[in-house]
Amino acid sequence: MRYIFLLIPFFTFAQQTAKVDFIECAATITPDFESKTVAGSALYTFVILSDIDTIRIDAKNTNFTDVRINDKKVNFGNDKKQLLLFEGFKKGMNRLSFVYNAAPKQAMYFNGIGMGRQIWTQGQGKYTSHWFPSFDDVNEKVIFYLTVDAPKDFVALANGVLKSVKPIDGGKKKWIYEMKKPMSSYLLAVAIGDFVNKAVASKSHVPIQLFIQPRDTAKFEPTYRYSKEIFDYLEKEIGVNYPWQIYKQVPVEDFLYGGMENTTCTLFAQDYVVDAIGFNDRNYLYVNAHELAHQWFGDLVTAKSGKHHWLQEGFATYYGLLAERSVFGDDYFYHKLYRNSLQLRNAAKTDTIPVMSDKASSLSYYEKGAWALHYMRESIGAKAFAKAVKSYLKKYQFKNVETDQFLAEVKNAAPAFDTENFKKLWLQDYRFPTEIANDLLRKNKFMQTLFEVQQLRKNKFLFNKERFKELLSTKHFYPVKSEIIYQLKEVPFEDKKELLFIALKTNDIKVRQSVAEFTEEIPLVFKADYESLLDDKSYDTKEIAFMNLWRNFRSDREKYLEKAKDWVGNNDKSLRVLYIMSYLNYAETREKNCDDCPSKFSELIRYTSPAYESSVRQNAIINALTIVEKNKEVLKNLVNATTHYKWQFTKFSRDKIRELLMKEGNRELFQSLMPELNDSEKMQLQRLLDEKK
Numbered sequence: 001m002r003y004i005f006l007l008i009p010f011f012t013f014a015q016q017t018a019k020v021d022f023i024e025c026a027a028t029i030t031p032d033f034e035s036k037t038v039a040g041s042a043l044y045t046f047v048i049l050s051d052i053d054t055i056r057i058d059a060k061n062t063n064f065t066d067v068r069i070n071d072k073k074v075n076f077g078n079d080k081k082q083l084l085l086f087e088g089f090k091k092g093m094n095r096l097s098f099v100y101n102a103a104p105k106q107a108m109y110f111n112g113i114g115m116g117r118q119i120w121t122q123g124q125g126k127y128t129s130h131w132f133p134s135f136d137d138v139n140e141k142v143i144f145y146l147t148v149d150a151p152k153d154f155v156a157l158a159n160g161v162l163k164s165v166k167p168i169d170g171g172k173k174k175w176i177y178e179m180k181k182p183m184s185s186y187l188l189a190v191a192i193g194d195f196v197n198k199a200v201a202s203k204s205h206v207p208i209q210l211f212i213q214p215r216d217t218a219k220f221e222p223t224y225r226y227s228k229e230i231f232d233y234l235e236k237e238i239g240v241n242y243p244w245q246i247y248k249q250v251p252v253e254d255f256l257y258g259g260m261e262n263t264t265c266t267l268f269a270q271d272y273v274v275d276a277i278g279f280n281d282r283n284y285l286y287v288n289a290h291e292l293a294h295q296w297f298g299d300l301v302t303a304k305s306g307k308h309h310w311l312q313e314g315f316a317t318y319y320g321l322l323a324e325r326s327v328f329g330d331d332y333f334y335h336k337l338y339r340n341s342l343q344l345r346n347a348a349k350t351d352t353i354p355v356m357s358d359k360a361s362s363l364s365y366y367e368k369g370a371w372a373l374h375y376m377r378e379s380i381g382a383k384a385f386a387k388a389v390k391s392y393l394k395k396y397q398f399k400n401v402e403t404d405q406f407l408a409e410v411k412n413a414a415p416a417f418d419t420e421n422f423k424k425l426w427l428q429d430y431r432f433p434t435e436i437a438n439d440l441l442r443k444n445k446f447m448q449t450l451f452e453v454q455q456l457r458k459n460k461f462l463f464n465k466e467r468f469k470e471l472l473s474t475k476h477f478y479p480v481k482s483e484i485i486y487q488l489k490e491v492p493f494e495d496k497k498e499l500l501f502i503a504l505k506t507n508d509i510k511v512r513q514s515v516a517e518f519t520e521e522i523p524l525v526f527k528a529d530y531e532s533l534l535d536d537k538s539y540d541t542k543e544i545a546f547m548n549l550w551r552n553f554r555s556d557r558e559k560y561l562e563k564a565k566d567w568v569g570n571n572d573k574s575l576r577v578l579y580i581m582s583y584l585n586y587a588e589t590r591e592k593n594c595d596d597c598p599s600k601f602s603e604l605i606r607y608t609s610p611a612y613e614s615s616v617r618q619n620a621i622i623n624a625l626t627i628v629e630k631n632k633e634v635l636k637n638l639v640n641a642t643t644h645y646k647w648q649f650t651k652f653s654r655d656k657i658r659e660l661l662m663k664e665g666n667r668e669l670f671q672s673l674m675p676e677l678n679d680s681e682k683m684q685l686q687r688l689l690d691e692k693k
Helices: 010-019 214-223 227-238 285-294 310-328 330-347 362-380 382-396 403-413 419-428 434-441 445-458 461-472 478-487 493-505 509-518 524-535 539-552 554-564 574-590 597-606 614-627 632-641 647-661 666-676 679-690
Strands: 020-032 037-048 055-058 062-069 076-078 082-085 092-102 108-111 118-121 141-151 155-158 161-168 172-178 190-193 196-201 207-212 247-252 265-269 301-303 399-401
Touching (some): 062 076, 062 082, 190 247, 196 214, 207 227, 227 382, 285 310, 301 382, 362 382, 434 445, 445 478, 478 493, 478 509, 493 509, 509 524, 539 574, 574 597, 614 647
Parallel strands (some): 207 247, 247 265
Antiparallel strands (some): 055 082, 062 092, 108 118, 141 172, 155 190, 196 207
16 A cells, blocks of 8 residues: 555654563454444553553544553543553553544544445554554554444454354444454454455465455456466465465445555455456556555564565565566566656656655655565576565564565575665665666567667658558557557558558557547548447547547537447446536537436436545536536535545545635525535535635
């Protein structure tokens, strides 16, 4: 997942973890959909190693009652950041119990309506201590036994193995989970929702549970395609057995990131739940592999601090790429490395913070960290690299590490490799070594050809035409052909038509998509062939082709609407919204009565509501406001968006309201909505109304 560095006072964790060791925690929690709160109880066992005045447990805006140490009530402090314990404990083993409640503003999220409601957590970068009293310090590892009380019609998921489910009072069920090994608190997870699952077993007999919402069962196979193969591959490639009892994967709506590697229980974004067509545009495979790799790199062995965070994200990124390579082949792998190298080279123009820094960018931790490992693996050989990784994981399992500890294992496996120079070049220098990277990329023949074709940009088209024709007719990986189509963009159609026809006949989805994207003016002679793109197994291609045909051939718009009437697209419903907007636009240009227009517009308005994910809502709001700017229902849903937990969506909604307030009459219209808004919505809208013009 994308790492967000949050500064923790050094003395708090450095001194406490040296003097106190928390061993286990058995907890019961009850999140509440209606009040968006969580209540619970916990029993911690801990060992006092040496004298300490105050024991601190992180707990943001949390209320405590019945705090006991060794079964006796004790006085305690609560500064709304931490639970402070200063009496009742002794050297050796101790027990701490308490009852608590909180209304988390982050880290536990409540969304949806009806059976579409979900509750899920996100600890890394947000802190589990917002919803469960625990440890923001990653160096404190605990064995958690989590019990979740949830409404009886929903499934509750958490870390570890499900030991039992039983009905309890209040229309709820009790879900009891068990871990056997310790982990950092940021990896604690809960997900509650309407889920079903299928289970498969790895070659090593680890149960792999794959969850999905019942409405998405038809998307199960393409969503989880290659999941078992990825698991088996990573176990073999890493050389260390999967370190936990079970592995669960759960898609949740409006997730903050692509995925999160909670121990044994990865949560990932609903956007990756795709059908067979959507798989070709955006699939879960890389995120799947990346988060699974974290079960070793991050969960089993955890970096001591942000300075060494690349040991988690760099490794997960690299092994994610290696897993993709095992599925899609070398050319795909090298092309992805190449694209990452371009990003890193450009970023280094302004980003002067190296990988080994607690202030490094996500790009540095992830992509540059992965490139560093690729350089190392190519330099010392795959066998020595695997030996070093295996030794590193075995030696530091369930512990915390720094970079030099990993490099020491590399030195043992490959004595001739200069680890100090490696550290300086890749981890301590902010610059990206482009020439070294390109030399490694040139080991792949496809990359050699791609570099060659890029150099052809310097030549005139007629000089390149025969070479282009030759390459388009071969089985080269698609980026070579897409580069050629890009270079044809400004070439007159008569000169390039032969090449475009060859490109379409490749039947390669990505090559055909390049034809769709880079051919904006469509001559009549090319129309029928271009229209075939509307049938491609890619929602992205369909959208590009539809829009270009719509612009080029006004007289055929009714035909294109008929073609698109059942389109939905991916989870953002982009194709459905495109169809509705095109239908309404077409009806307006005909200047005739449109019996279906009210129902189409009502459907668009419905997509702006909290019943849908933010990606659907934002697209629908933008489009609905272009039709009727003063629709009260759309404006109410826009105000509601300002209370969403996803910052990108709230920023969009605030900026859109500011834009609308600049127009005459809209201030009064927004003010008239106040009686229909809840308290949070009123507060957010009032802030915007009070801003200086």
